[in-house]
Amino acid sequence: MKLSTKGRYGLRALIDLAQYSGETPVSITSISDRQNISERYLEQLMGMLKRSGLVKSIRGAGGGYILAKEAAEISVGDILRALEGNLEPVNCSGLHPEEGCEAADNCVTKYVWQKINDSINQTVDEIRLDHLVEESRKKCTGNLPIQGNCKN
Amino acid sequence: MKLSTKGRYGLRALIDLAQYSGETPVSITSISDRQNISERYLEQLMGMLKRSGLVKSIRGAGGGYILAKEAAEISVGDILRALEGNLEPVNCSGLHPEEGCEAADNCVTKYVWQKINDSINQTVDEIRLDHLVEESRKKCTGNLPIQGNCKN
């Protein structure tokens, strides 16, 4: 029941991107330096986020990434689902009406997985990127936060 | 962000156990037959549930398992945590006050993981085993439910 590094790194990267975005696009190199994430790996994550329409890329020298929409319009749920696929605790076809599991109607555990799924999605959809950026600014007045080896 | 077979099988097994518990203890063989779960594997799961105090075992011929307490006093959360360890989406030491991550105070993502963790735990702790057994009885009046190959 764990989130992979994709989700963890990706969320940190997008907070960073939102925080450092200004006139010029933010390069992968700069994010990876600040966040201590492998440049090559981060590249892949940004690709996924781009394909999901959360960021835009600007190629060539001086290029990098920018948010595709306002930070207030991007939720943690959008980011995590883009990177982790759906957040369902169980890959239960009964959760998807179109797929039709023959046991679905009689399945008791489906009820449980559905409840967990709903609560996770509701929680992550409530948290917006701008809020996290603001929190981050509050915590860190002037000097940079000491992240150390923390990869979460 | 997936629950492993431990949690999925374990919950089904305990619903089954609660459903079929009567005078005599319920054997692993009978549960594994009804639920289509590998006997040897289920053995391990029952061991974990026993160590967590959710079931009691009776050894020897005619032995098996019984619930250690009323079905109404066992929550889905108890079961899943017994089998999956904690349900935290991220193994973040900042979530545990005693461990003390140096970045904890400045860590923005910790806030997110904490929220997800709380919502999952609240959800699974609200659902009790007796409720699931009752639901199961309702859905299946007389004839057994067709579970097919569904492993969820």
Place this chain on the structure above:
DNA sequence: TTGAATCCCTATAAAATCACTAGGATTTAC
């Protein structure tokens, strides 16, 4: 026009985790 900076795509390797399987040891009812 050239070179540096940057994104883009695919393949592959190492590590970790999962989902069992195997082989016994112990306990109990009959």
Place this chain on the structure above:
DNA sequence: GTAAATCCTAGTGATTTTATAGGGATTCAA
């Protein structure tokens, strides 16, 4: 004593995760 059951510890093949690596393609500045 024997069969039926739980108990315990390892081992193992398959899959997934977590990157690394390499080779482009594109853009901009000088």
